[in-house]
Amino acid sequence: MVATKEDFGHHISQQFNEDLGKVHAQFLAMGGLVESQVANAIHALLDTDAALATSVQENDAQVNAMETRIDSDLLQILALRQPAASDLRMVIAISKANTDLERIGDEATKIARLAKTASEEGESPRGYTETRHIGNQVRLMIREALDAFARLDVEKAFQVLQADAEVDREYQTATRALMTYMMEDPRHISRMINVLWVLRSLERIGDHARNLAEQVIYMVKGADIRHVSFDEVEKQVFSK
Template sequence: MTEHIYKQFDADLEAIRSGVLQMGGLVESQVANAITGLKNADKALIEKVIAGDHRINLLEVEIDEACSQLIAKRQPAASDLRSVIGAMKTVTDLERIGDEAKKIAKAARRLHSGDLPYTPKVDVSHAATIAQEMLRKALDSFARSDVTLAPEIAHKDDEVDTAFEGITRQLITYMMEDPRTISNSLETLFIAKSIERIGDHAVNISEYVIYMAHGRDVRYAGTAAVEQEAAKERTRG
């Protein structure tokens, strides 16, 4: 590529990366609002999340289209191409996180639909806090092309999984003690499942960052591979 074309590519790629981060910020708010709406029985906030999902879907389609056009116009190769493909993959996972936020909000709406205030007996806040941290770190790692955060994100995913198992066990005990709570307990269970899925998507994003920066596809390669790529960076840094 000539220098001129190269600069155009850089500018286009930067616009896409900004778009991904903007979308990431929106998705973070959706998750935060869904969890706060659930906790505070804030019906207006819950409705805001449900209505807001549409905007995220549109952003995915827009960024996907911008990526295809960039590939067709500038014909990038090597790490430039990986950056574009990585952005496309990242927005897919961000959109799915948006879906989970919407699912949480819909469950929260059902839980808080009665006339009496509903207080969930099992608290999902701890799991939600970890998943939100994972998402924030995954977006930081995307923004700074920083692969060193990936092992920590993978580690936190184990914590979310453990928290989910704990929530499930508590809910089972609770349902057995009082079968009238089964319907609401299942809502809480699916909320916990959504939180667990948000963690999985954050892990995916952190793995795309490694692919973009180092060209190695570490998906399914185990935590050792992730550690290895992060260690390379630390040695360089």
């Protein structure tokens, strides 16, 4: 059954309406914080800003607390309201997406930790151009995925899936280039390994943003598109 935006806004119980709306708002607020964490971690790395990196690490506790609160509220909704159909899909989707947001926060914290190491070493190493580019791409993916969640926008969610494929390609290209550089000049191996870890975290953030977009499609269309090709996704999502 395909859901509409109106389906998520009208229920027999007004209290149910309010509970679901509250959790949805909490989820989007957490998303905003996580997006900021990623942006600040990247800035801390590129600008060798140890203080900003430290603030990202400290804010991770707030992200974790928000995840726990959302999970608790969702469990209460399941226990007290026993949702069905599109409402149940929204609860399930937010629960899964909540985990992905927390993991994005974890990856941002990893980048912040590496940023502090880089600031101690001084000079910005090769690979920062790729880091900036892929970082900007995954930040946009997070923003677009959250916007799709807020608007129940399936087309925008599908665009996030496409963007993730591009990030994966650019990550592989950047990794090969940096591996070649390390072989040609072993003096920079230690620094390049840190850059490779940063790029790996960014690639994982892109994967989690893709997961958020998949949950939007699940909420609206009722289609589980995990591990499904683009052609098959288009067939499942846009032919209905």
